[in-house]
Amino acid sequence: MMLGTSLKRYSWLIFLVGIAASVYTQADEALYQQRCAACHGASGEGNEAMKAPSIAAMSQAYLERQLRHFRDGQRGTHTEDTAGQTMRAIALPLTDKMIATVSAYLSGLPEPVVITEKEFAGFRGRGLYSGCASCHGAGGEGYPDLGAPKLTQQYGWYLRAQIENFRKGLRGTHKEDERGQQMRLMAEGIHSDADVDTLIKHITGLGVK
Numbered sequence: 001m002m003l004g005t006s007l008k009r010y011s012w013l014i015f016l017v018g019i020a021a022s023v024y025t026q027a028d029e030a031l032y033q034q035r036c037a038a039c040h041g042a043s044g045e046g047n048e049a050m051k052a053p054s055i056a057a058m059s060q061a062y063l064e065r066q067l068r069h070f071r072d073g074q075r076g077t078h079t080e081d082t083a084g085q086t087m088r089a090i091a092l093p094l095t096d097k098m099i100a101t102v103s104a105y106l107s108g109l110p111e112p113v114v115i116t117e118k119e120f121a122g123f124r125g126r127g128l129y130s131g132c133a134s135c136h137g138a139g140g141e142g143y144p145d146l147g148a149p150k151l152t153q154q155y156g157w158y159l160r161a162q163i164e165n166f167r168k169g170l171r172g173t174h175k176e177d178e179r180g181q182q183m184r185l186m187a188e189g190i191h192s193d194a195d196v197d198t199l200i201k202h203i204t205g206l207g208v209k
Helices: 002-035 060-072 082-091 096-107 122-136 156-168 178-188 193-205
Strands: none
Touching: 002 096, 060 082, 060 096, 122 193, 156 178, 156 193
């Protein structure tokens, strides 16, 4: 009898934990759908028309940092960065808890397939990317410990826009954005638009079979 009673209690505990996890997941999803989905898509796949990148399956730490940067004025304040200004306005009312919740939800989503074909970038592309691989990984998988996001399955137009933002000083100039400053130095080392195009071709091919 004691064993049967214990098993029943254990079964109820598992049942209740499952319900709690389900409710929590639904709450996460509801927050994302309310605050982010209109631009970034229902599954975090992004939307070029809204200038919104793919954000699903990115590291929680990176997503949290960027949302805080938008909210706190470390990113998205330059008058020429219209997309960044839009994100800053959206991030302004977010609390730390909301930022953590939506970032955790997004990091747990499957990576969307937004690119299915490689473009040929050749030896030049590999050479240009060699300066990126130490932080972003040889396969563009990213290194959360270094604060470097994954680059796989990210739109070329978004990558190009961010490289140009770094090159022009629209991003990575705030004194408290240490990693952004590092990226700005890297971007300034790309001296031609042709090299930017070649680098983008290589990056967008990473992870594409």
